[in-house]
Amino acid sequence: MEYENKHGLKRTIRGAVRVAMAIAGGAFGEKYKQPKFIENSAQDSLYRKLTQMVDEGKFEKAENILWERAEKKDLLDLQLAAAVYSYMNEKEDTFIEQSDFSREEIEYGIRCVMNMYGFDA
Template identity: 30%
Template sequence: MKLDKDYILRMVNDLVKSIAHIILGKSEIEYALPDKNEYDKVDYLYVRLLEMSNNGHINEAENLLFDEINTSDMRQFEMAMSFYLHLNDFGDDFLEKNDFSREEISEGIKGICKEFNLSTMVEFLF
């Protein structure tokens, strides 16, 4: 069972790296926050998503992400992928305790790609 979960963890990380390379032309995805006094709406959303998920409100954070995402801004795509990488860094016990799974992380990534009309481009990665 541990081997299956490790495989899914690596698969999610590799998936996001592949998306970063194909869609954003980057080798890695890492949404970088500016100095706090320079935050914009997207930065505040990202911080809120991280805080919510860190406090175990993962489903609520994901719902907020899908409610607030602006699909005309690729910076928000990178922010969303960073959010899912953040979730993927949680241990299995934390995810399970908070009613979330690695499979749901993969589904969320697919959902964001669909929102940005990128699902056909990255479909082969799944």
């Protein structure tokens, strides 16, 4: 049962990320296109920095930066958040747990960011 719950939650997060990307960039599909923020070198650099933090197990630190940026209500930052949460979601459960984070926190995070932009996820 736990296996089904974790994979169900992973699919739920994937769905929330797809909705966020559709809202922010108009792309809606199983695999979204490269986010527009990648075209902006400053945003791309921040994306790389945040994904490196995730790779180092610093999920919470990366999330705090995403939440700070979301306060500005820039749709590029919503795309950035969706891409980073998607990246987090693809990590193995054991790695997420060893990093003192959880898949539930990933789901909560993407939903909170979307709520900050005025969208109910």
